[in-house]
Amino acid sequence: MAVTKSAKIIGKFTFKRGVHPPHRKKFSEDAGIRAVTLLAGSTVVVPMVQHIGAPNKPTVEKKQEVTAGQEIGSSEAFVSAPVHSPVNGVVQNVTAMNHPLGRKVLSVVISVGEQQPDQQQWKQFPADFDAQKYDSETIINATRQAGVVGQGGAAFPTAVKLKPNPEKPVDTILVNGCECEPYLTSDHRLMIEAPGPIVAGLQLAMRAAGATKGIIAIEDNKPDAINSILSCIKDTNQIQLAICKTKYPQGGEKQLINAVLKRVVPTGGLPLDVQVVVSNVGTLSSLAWAVVENRPVTQRIVTVTGAGVKSPGNFRVPVGMMLSDLLEQAGGLTDDAEKVLLGGPMMGPSTPTLDVPILKGTSGITVLTSGDIKRQQATACVRCGRCVDYCPLKLVPTRIAHAVKARDIEMALDYDLLACMECGCCSYVCPAQIPLLQYLRAGKQFARDIKK
Amino acid sequence: MAEQSDKSNKQDAKILMVSSSPHLAEAGTSKRIMFEVVIGMLPAVAMSVYLFLDYAAVVLISSVLACVVTEWIFNAVRKRPQTTGDGSAIVTGLILGLSLPPSLPWWAVVLGAVVAMGVGKMVFGGLGSNIFNPAMVGRAFLMACFGMMMTTWTIPLLQQETIINEDGTEEVVAITQATPLGQAKAAIRAAADDEKNNIDRNTCYTIEVDGQWKDMFMGNISGSLGETSTLCWLVGGLFLLFRRTITYHIPLAILATVTFISAIVWMINPDVYANPMVHLSGGGLMMCAFFIATDPVTCPLSKLGRVIFGIGIGALVMLIRLVGGYPEGVMYAVLLMNSVTPLLDRWTRPTPLGGHAGAN
Numbered sequence: 001m002a003v004t005k006s007a008k009i010i011g012k013f014t015f016k017r018g019v020h021p022p023h024r025k026k027f028s029e030d031a032g033i034r035a036v037t038l039l040a041g042s043t044v045v046v047p048m049v050q051h052i053g054a055p056n057k058p059t060v061e062k063k064q065e066v067t068a069g070q071e072i073g074s075s076e077a078f079v080s081a082p083v084h085s086p087v088n089g090v091v092q093n094v095t096a097m098n099h100p101l102g103r104k105v106l107s108v109v110i111s112v113g114e115q116q117p118d119q120q121q122w123k124q125f126p127a128d129f130d131a132q133k134y135d136s137e138t139i140i141n142a143t144r145q146a147g148v149v150g151q152g153g154a155a156f157p158t159a160v161k162l163k164p165n166p167e168k169p170v171d172t173i174l175v176n177g178c179e180c181e182p183y184l185t186s187d188h189r190l191m192i193e194a195p196g197p198i199v200a201g202l203q204l205a206m207r208a209a210g211a212t213k214g215i216i217a218i219e220d221n222k223p224d225a226i227n228s229i230l231s232c233i234k235d236t237n238q239i240q241l242a243i244c245k246t247k248y249p250q251g252g253e254k255q256l257i258n259a260v261l262k263r264v265v266p267t268g269g270l271p272l273d274v275q276v277v278v279s280n281v282g283t284l285s286s287l288a289w290a291v292v293e294n295r296p297v298t299q300r301i302v303t304v305t306g307a308g309v310k311s312p313g314n315f316r317v318p319v320g321m322m323l324s325d326l327l328e329q330a331g332g333l334t335d336d337a338e339k340v341l342l343g344g345p346m347m348g349p350s351t352p353t354l355d356v357p358i359l360k361g362t363s364g365i366t367v368l369t370s371g372d373i374k375r376q377q378a379t380a381c382v383r384c385g386r387c388v389d390y391c392p393l394k395l396v397p398t399r400i401a402h403a404v405k406a407r408d409i410e411m412a413l414d415y416d417l418l419a420c421m422e423c424g425c426c427s428y429v430c431p432a433q434i435p436l437l438q439y440l441r442a443g444k445q446f447a448r449d450i451k452k
Numbered sequence: 453m454a455e456q457s458d459k460s461n462k463q464d465a466k467i468l469m470v471s472s473s474p475h476l477a478e479a480g481t482s483k484r485i486m487f488e489v490v491i492g493m494l495p496a497v498a499m500s501v502y503l504f505l506d507y508a509a510v511v512l513i514s515s516v517l518a519c520v521v522t523e524w525i526f527n528a529v530r531k532r533p534q535t536t537g538d539g540s541a542i543v544t545g546l547i548l549g550l551s552l553p554p555s556l557p558w559w560a561v562v563l564g565a566v567v568a569m570g571v572g573k574m575v576f577g578g579l580g581s582n583i584f585n586p587a588m589v590g591r592a593f594l595m596a597c598f599g600m601m602m603t604t605w606t607i608p609l610l611q612q613e614t615i616i617n618e619d620g621t622e623e624v625v626a627i628t629q630a631t632p633l634g635q636a637k638a639a640i641r642a643a644a645d646d647e648k649n650n651i652d653r654n655t656c657y658t659i660e661v662d663g664q665w666k667d668m669f670m671g672n673i674s675g676s677l678g679e680t681s682t683l684c685w686l687v688g689g690l691f692l693l694f695r696r697t698i699t700y701h702i703p704l705a706i707l708a709t710v711t712f713i714s715a716i717v718w719m720i721n722p723d724v725y726a727n728p729m730v731h732l733s734g735g736g737l738m739m740c741a742f743f744i745a746t747d748p749v750t751c752p753l754s755k756l757g758r759v760i761f762g763i764g765i766g767a768l769v770m771l772i773r774l775v776g777g778y779p780e781g782v783m784y785a786v787l788l789m790n791s792v793t794p795l796l797d798r799w800t801r802p803t804p805l806g807g808h809a810g811a812n
């Protein structure tokens with residue numbers, strides 16, 4: 001498919017280093033987003049921690065009836081985002097439950113009731129929408145109330161990101177539609193099927209943060225998404241589209257800012273330090289509905305994919321749905337399924353159990369089969385320098401890993417261990433199959449322990 | 453709830469694998485790198501066998517075998533897992549063999565190989581831990597012990613003459629001849645001597661050498677097994693570049709430096725100094741640029757470090773050839789630069805994108 005010519009396209013961008021993993025998007029890229037409904041009597045688990053920041057406190061009790069969209073957990077802390085019930089039902093329990101992070105987290109367990117509200121439409125945005133009608137404070141409050149967090153993975157509360165800071169003004173909102181992770185197609189499908197809310201969300205975010213420019217970045221392997229977004233922004237002011245070369249991790253905040261705006265986020269700093277806020281397409285879509293309809297974030301698009309699921313697809317999933325139930329919607333696991341990832345294969349952690357809920361930040365479920373997984377014994381580092389050549393942040397992963405192995409945390413920190421964004425490029429290219437990133441993660445843990 | 457957990461238990465009964473991300477890996481392995489290097493050397497190996505026949509076969513086979521067996525024995529004695537399968541011993545064996553004169557007796561080759569693997573690599577802890585290029589360590593040892601044998605250069609057997617003895621039997625005599633770079637060195641010495649004695653011969657000392665580069669390019673000269681054909685190394689080197697087994701930094705830096713320095717001195721005094729083509733094609737420089745200096749274990753990690761490393765080797769090679777005591781210099785240049793690799797690594801550590809924050 002060819003990309004439509006348009007003055008809105010501001011060029012083709014890329015960043016230095018990084019890798020080219022196989023795309024593997026074929027599994028699900030043509031599967032339209034399907035809404036998932038929960039059966040009466042099934043359970044949803046809504047953890048109090050679904051974002052970076054202070055955990056929420058449950059605001060409901062055992063046996064209490066809740067309605068879809070009702071707030072069930074909140075926090076006074078500035079950096080936090082409330083959670084809401086995705087269904088009408090009864091609170092079964094408020095207790096610690098399995099969490100995708102690997103530990104148990106206080107969660108509200110709800111049993112799904114008989115009567116559920118109709119599915120809300122989420123693709124067509126009202127034609128008379130005008131971002132100018134909303135002021136910054138209204139937008140930020142609505143965003144916060146609705147519990148909008150970054151849906152690209154990090155799950156940082158969006159209201160906090162957008163809140164204007166007189167010392168650090170923002171001139172550009174950069175929209176991440178790259179979806180550089182192999183396998184995942186949720187953002188891709190969202191851009192094709194519902195570009196309207198994304199663009200509306202961008203306009204609102206720009207107003208909220210006081211930014212004068214909005215740039216939507218999409219990788220060049222998604223021409224249909226590019227065209228879809230183009231048709232939506234053709235009558236807008238201040239919004240442009242940046243095509244990025246397909247390379248991993250193009251969607252990393254620092255890489256995206258560097259590629260499109262040629263700005264460098266300082267180590268240990270935030271995009272805010274270079275007058276930018278980066279937001280994912282799904283997040284902006286949620287933001288738009290939150291502002292216009294006060295709709296809380298209780299649903300999200302999740303790709304369920306990989307050779308290990310029988311019928312891969314993209315699903316609109318109630319936040320809190322159990323992974324095992326969602327996998328069933330995708331036909332269940334195949335016999336040779338071996339590894340279930342919460343996310344894509346480059347950054348997604350593997351889960352030992354299917355008894356965990358889908359969170360606001362879960363962008364996909366990738367199931368790998370025994371055929372995908374080549375278990376290789378790590379051998380000695382041959383100092384080939386590939387990890388150094390391909391690290392998008394220009395770190396020296398082999399040195400850091402050696403320092404961590406020798407428990408020399410000073411040395412590891414001096415080699416900027418903490419700057420590592422855990423993209424996994426180093427492990428991906430290492431010919432000795434050394435799990436470099438695993439060492440780096442362990443190093444970060446040691447560093448945290450020492451601080452305490 | 454009960455029904456629910458039953459269901460998930462059923463799926464959980466399947467044991468899921470857990471591991472750290474990333475869950476994909478590029479196809480390349482260390483083993484594959486080593487075997488690509490071996491493939492890259494095949495043209496030169498074939499050429500050496502074509503030129504020196506059984507001489508080449510004996511040296512190469514004894515070198516490779518001795519390297520592999522030494523590694524095996526070291527691992528066995530120290531009760532370490534066997535690593536001979538990774539192919540690095542074969543690479544060392546081939547590089548050592550190709551850097552030796554064809555007439556070297558097999559037992560000397562074996563000795564060199566044992567030192568290369570034992571002292572050069574295994575005592576440091578095996579692959580990845582050694583500081584010096586093992587093959588060059590082995591060659592340096594042989595140089596020190598058997599200097600005479602190591603500098604006796606047979607001309608390719610194809611050019612050998614058959615003489616008929618008095619009793620009528622035919623015999624092939626291995627004719628030895630100074631290598632082109634040896635002749636170049638002799639020219640420099642002769643010019644220096646003449647100058648000291650105030651003789652002005654008004655002659656071109658390098659006339660013999662300068663014309664030889666075409667033969668050097670094809671391999672039709674005397675020299676060590678792998679030193680002879682520039683063409684073969686170029687083919688192999690380009691293969692490695694194409695396969696991304698090596699990066700262009702070190703070869704380019706070495707070749708550019710050698711070209712630059714040799715071109716300058718040649719332009720200043722073409723009567724005394726051999727032309728750049730001779731320097732580029734001679735003394736195993738191509739082999740060094742693509743196959744020896746690029747040994748990942750003993751070269752710097754960062755690209756900048758590798759460029760400086762290459763420039764250093766090129767400059768040292770030319771220093772040795774023009775002013776030093778040896779005609780070639782590749783081996784000492786590599787060993788010397790190997791010794792500064794840790795320093796280079798420290799000096800050329802890349803600054804992270806966004807600046808160095810360190811422990812703060």
Ligand code: SF4
Nearest residue numbers: 381382384385387430
């Ligand atoms: S990529 Fe692997 S083998 Fe190469 S230097 Fe890095 S850690 Fe060592």
Ligand code: SF4
Nearest residue numbers: 391420421423424426
């Ligand atoms: S060191 Fe960190 S940032 Fe660099 S490639 Fe490895 S995981 Fe990515």
